[in-house]
Amino acid sequence: MDSNVNITTPxxxxxxxxxxDVERTxxxxxxxxxxxxxxxQNTDGQLAMVESQPSGVRIVFRSRATVIELDTLPTKRAYTGVPGRPDGIYDLLIDGRLARQGSVSGGDVLTIDMATGAFGRSPGAPGTLRFDELPGAMKDVEIWLPHDETTELLALRTDAPVEPAAQRGRPVWLHHGSSISHGSNAASPTTTWPARAAALADVDLVNLGFGGGALLDPFTARAMRDTPADLISVKIGINIVNYDAMRLRAFGPAVHGFLDTLREGHxxxxxxxxxxxxCPIHEDTPGPGAPDLSEMAEGRFTFRAMGDPAERAQGKLTLNVIRAELSRIVEQRAADDPHLHYLDGRALYGDEDFAELPLPDGIHPDATAHRRxxxxxxxxxxxxxxxxxxAPERR
Incomplete structure (x- = not known):
């Protein structure tokens, strides 16, 4: 360790x-x-994994430090039969601008068998993220943690004192969605589409995008109800379809219930x-979605729809069915709720985008599409x- 990096900040x-929430380990x-x-209240291993992946979570402080070291214990993911994943990316922002990027090797490894759903964990050693030769002036520092890598924070060391950063009074945007909102296939934590939008709009992001976890869970709605926010968005649909989680009869009331809970607090x-x-594989074909095992045997990771379009007659959901139902529900509720609005997700990524930037695995947009x-x-x-x-500034 550099002898000059001798200030440890709790x-x-x-x-x-x-x-x-922050768990003390x-x-x-x-x-x-x-x-x-x-x-x-959750018993699903997938949700337990992804909610601990710190998409949108950042360490924020002010300092004149020219060297910053952060000890962490990451949890890497490995998928059986698929090439290894790169280490997670940390983005260092100085006064709001991206200054450096880094990674931490080692750590625990969570091995996932997509064919069986089995999880296995092997322990590993912590590592150190280091940024040096930084400007010596007083500055706002943000370290955005890897959006898709569970990260236990162990120690923060610098060569100059650290002080808390003042709240800037920006509106707080609370967002919930699926793995696309979580940032799957994004290049780094500040380039997930919600993080990019938040930076452009100059708002503080709280990202509750959960890979495989946007299933209208009541506990998620209550957590959002109880979270201070000036703006709220919920992106609903793909996980309902690719988990084959419910039929049309259950979907509409579940959406109403989720929105009712949000409105209790906001x-x-x-x-x-x-x-x-x-998402062409599910536009008119119901779920469930599943990994294409023939592709996995070739080292590629793609999804395919397992349902039958004829099953829509029995209430099975597709993305087009969900869009129509969400539009209907919002129109109905907006008659008494002028602050409720609807956005068709194809305005963010649609047919022309798919032709130019196809979904690499059949579901998730790539890094360029995230920025777009x-x-x-x-x-x-x-x-x-x-x-x-x-939106008014927070006082």
Whole structure:
């Protein structure tokens, strides 16, 4: 360790933004994006994994430090039969601008067999993220944690004192969605589409995008109800279809119930319901979706739809059915709720985008599409006559 990096700052929840809960472990802090009471109601290993992946979570402080070291224990993912994943990316922002990127090797490894759903874990060693030769002036520092890699925070060291960053009074945008909102296939934590949109709109993001976890869970709705926010969006659909989670009869009341719960805590907050982006395999074919095992044998990871379009007659859901139902529900409720709005997700990623930037695995947009979606959401939601235009600053 550099002898000049001799100031250790205790890692406390006050240094974190974007997390709903922070668990104190034997060695440090583990950020969570669902509170402990909600996690206790969940029995799904997939959701437990993804809510602990800190998409949108960042360490924020002010300092004159020219060297910053952060010790972490990451949890890497490995998929049976698929080439290894790269290490997660940390984005360092100085005064709001991307200055450096880094990774931490090692850590625990979570092995997932997509064919059977089995999980296995092997322990590993912590590692150190280091940024040096930084400007010596007083500055706002943000370390955005890897959006898709569970990250236990162990120690923060610098060569100059650290102080908490002042709240800038920006509106808080609370968003919930699926793996696409979580940031699957994005290049780094600040380039997921919600993070990109938040930066363009100059708002503080709380991202509750959960890979495989946007299933209208009541505990997620209650967590959002209880979270301070000036703007709220919910992106609903793809997980309902690719899990084959419910039929049309159950879907409509579940959406109403989710929105009712949000309104208990945020009765007049601008609330935007976003339908699914284009996903050709599920536009008119119900789920479930499943990995294509023949592709996995060749080292490629893709999904295919397992349902039959004829099953729509029995109430099975497709993306087009969900879009029509969400549009109907929002129109009905907006008669008494002028702060409720609807956005067709194909305005973020549609047919022309698919022709230019096809979905690499059949479901998730690539890194370029993430940036494009963020720019479009910023324009459609925060710009012009968008529902989030002119949000008041937080006092």
């Amino acid at each position: 890692l406390t929840p006050e240094l974190l933004r974007g997390a709903l 034997e060695r440090g802090l583990l950020p969570h994006r669902l509170p402990a009471w909600a996690r206790a 009765p007049t907050t601008p609330l935007l319901v976003v339908s699914p982006v284009l 979606m963020g720019e479009r959401f910023a324009e459609l939601a925060f710009g012009g006559n968008g529902p989030f235009k002119g």
